[in-house]
Amino acid sequence: MGIEVVVENLSKSFGSQNIWRNVSLTLPAGEVSALLGPSGTGKSVFLKALIGLLRPERGSIWIDGTDIMTCTPKELYEIRKMFGVLFQDGALFGSMDLYDNVAFPLREHTKKSEAEIRRIVMEKLELVGLQGADGKLPGEISGGMRKRAGLARALVLDPQIILVDEPDSGLDPVRTTYISQLFLDINAQIDATFLIVTHNINLARTVPDNIGMLFRRELTMFGPREVLLTSEEPVVEQFLNGRMIGPIGMSEEKDEAQMAHEQALADAGHHAGGVDNIEGIVPQLQATPGMPFRQAVRRRQERVRTILPSLPARAQAAILADDAFAQL
Numbered sequence: 589m590g591i592e593v594v595v596e597n598l599s600k601s602f603g604s605q606n607i608w609r610n611v612s613l614t615l616p617a618g619e620v621s622a623l624l625g626p627s628g629t630g631k632s633v634f635l636k637a638l639i640g641l642l643r644p645e646r647g648s649i650w651i652d653g654t655d656i657m658t659c660t661p662k663e664l665y666e667i668r669k670m671f672g673v674l675f676q677d678g679a680l681f682g683s684m685d686l687y688d689n690v691a692f693p694l695r696e697h698t699k700k701s702e703a704e705i706r707r708i709v710m711e712k713l714e715l716v717g718l719q720g721a722d723g724k725l726p727g728e729i730s731g732g733m734r735k736r737a738g739l740a741r742a743l744v745l746d747p748q749i750i751l752v753d754e755p756d757s758g759l760d761p762v763r764t765t766y767i768s769q770l771f772l773d774i775n776a777q778i779d780a781t782f783l784i785v786t787h788n789i790n791l792a793r794t795v796p797d798n799i800g801m802l803f804r805r806e807l808t809m810f811g812p813r814e815v816l817l818t819s820e821e822p823v824v825e826q827f828l829n830g831r832m833i834g835p836i837g838m839s840e841e842k843d844e845a846q847m848a849h850e851q852a853l854a855d856a857g858h859h860a861g862g863v864d865n866i867e868g869i870v871p872q873l874q875a876t877p878g879m880p881f882r883q884a885v886r887r888r889q890e891r892v893r894t895i896l897p898s899l900p901a902r903a904q905a906a907i908l909a910d911d912a913f914a915q916l
């Protein structure tokens with residue numbers, strides 16, 4: 589099973605620019621979580637902080653009983669081996685074919701024989717649907733294939749925590765759904781903890797078990813998907829519907845005057861953007877039939893049941909009305 593990640597009161601600045609402050613959240617073990625937020629709110633910075641690539645000034649990041657904010661470099665090195673990271677462009681080496689790219693972490697970090705490496709590389713390439721493409725160079729394949737190759741590479745050391753930075757960037761909506769399905773199928777197979785950073789509304793609505801949102805240098809919310817998807821918090825509603833009306837502006841924040849001006853335009857019939865105004869919850873994607881049952885589903889339902897009374901009324905009603913929830 590994947591590993592729980594507990595973040596407590598984390599704050600990060602670059603010089604005088606505060607990126608976010610007092611961020612606290614728990615990524616439940618083996619569940620898929622997504623972190624949303626307008627551009628520039630520090631989502632990628634947060635991912636980098638989780639693997640110790642960037643150092644926040646304050647707070648704790650507990651991974652498997654170790655606070656990586658205070659641990660030794662040797663401990664951090666060991667903790668990092670638990671992570672698989674999929675960067676936006678796959679971060680492949682352009683001069684190596686897919687086989688050597690995927691084999692790279694195994695050759696760097698293990699003493700496995702080339703025969704063993706071949707078995708693992710071929711298995712992971714097949715897992716992401718790239719069998720037969722092992723001899724291709726990254727420049728010879730599509731963006732979607734590059735992402736899948738990056739995912740295969742992120743999986744070779746059998747990570748227990750998988751971080752994904754904007755999997756939809758540069759992908760069409762169909763390929764975005766395919767890679768989203770792949771995340772859930774991989775989660776069903778290896779039960780790793782996932783954190784996906786995205787601003788893709790479809791992905792946010794249909795993939796994660798839990799959703800968080802960064803805005804105005806704070807974590808506005810983090811919780812079970814039902815909480816965010818039924819939230820009346822203006823910034824969450826605006827973001828999930830991709831509308832101009834709301835607190836998020838072109839340069840992230842708006843003043844009162846601009847909000848009033850935009851509301852007046854909308855009231856006069858101007859289209860505020862967003863193709864739909866979805867109320868409530870759309871069903872979550874499931875693992876593909878034939879895959880193992882996703883253990884995270886059962887664990888999450890047990891967890892949500894115990895916190896149910898503390899959730900907002902709309903979230904409680906949505907959870908109680910969910911047939912899938914009642915079946916387990």
Ligand SMILES: Nc1ncnc2c1ncn2[C@@H]1O[C@H](COP(=O)(O)OP(=O)(O)OP(=O)(O)O)[C@@H](O)[C@H]1O
Pocket residue numbers: 602607625626627628629630631632633634787
């Ligand atoms: N190494 C760095 N040094 C200084 N500033 C940085 C560094 N890395 C990121 N930043 C700043 O931190 C802020 C947040 O950046 P980040 O890339 O995390 O945002 P994001 O929410 O992931 O945005 P997007 O959705 O557009 O990718 C930006 O203002 C960026 O310029």
